[in-house]
Amino acid sequence: MEKIVFSPNEGVDIQELERLCLKVGWPKRAPSKVETALKNSFMVASLCLIKEISQPDGSSVEVKRELIGMARATSDHVFNATIWDVLVDPLYQGQGLGKALVEQMIRALLRRNIGNITLFADSQVVDFYKNLGFEPDPEGIKGMFWYPRF
């Protein structure tokens, strides 16, 4: 039996996350830094595939758990949150799991009374987030990034 489980804030295994990032094609980041970033994120949501494999003789059930998606948010714990690093294993993309992951995260943030939920979206995922209720540049507000001047 297989099921997909969403956990809003249960912690993610760093090595598993590293494997997931590799699959998605993200640049490698130092595990110690990733660990610090997760520890200092307000919320780290995960999607896991749970496989229950029964022994042929019915004597026992082996449970395998695989991380297939993740998203995290920084926050001041009261007013605002910013969602970063939304990723889903390419093998499981196209099934609405990324959408479910972000939707669940929004709900979890609203339960914590965070009113201002924000993110920075790459151009190719702007429509994805629009469908989830995010508005680009509302009232002319601009997302801006600082770049070192050479």
Next chain:
Amino acid sequence: MEKIVFSPNEGVDIQELERLCLKVGWPKRAPSKVETALKNSFMVASLCLIKEISQPDGSSVEVKRELIGMARATSDHVFNATIWDVLVDPLYQGQGLGKALVEQMIRALLRRNIGNITLFADSQVVDFYKNLGFEPDPEGIKGMFWYPRF
């Protein structure tokens, strides 16, 4: 004697901040919430006016300290930071203090090796942040805000 002192992360008195927000015309927010937000910000920078008033007989010096500016940043402590709530007392605006405040904050974040410094700028301050080295929508990245659907 008067001087203006920038502190990158020294803590801000909530009542003083409340008075400053009032002067700037910000909507009132519950002090307990503001306190939690400051506690959970990675960095809370302040600008203070320090007045040293000598007694006429030279016997002592009275030091008065007034909060005239503030900015804060949420962060995962490693990869990214987002600057929020940049404010300067209207009496002291137009002297480059807001610029100095944000510049000092950028330097303090860089000293902590935060590479990705971001913010959401209201339309009327986009040019102010451009002058500080912030780029709007770099490579098509869009700042997005979630809005409840009715």
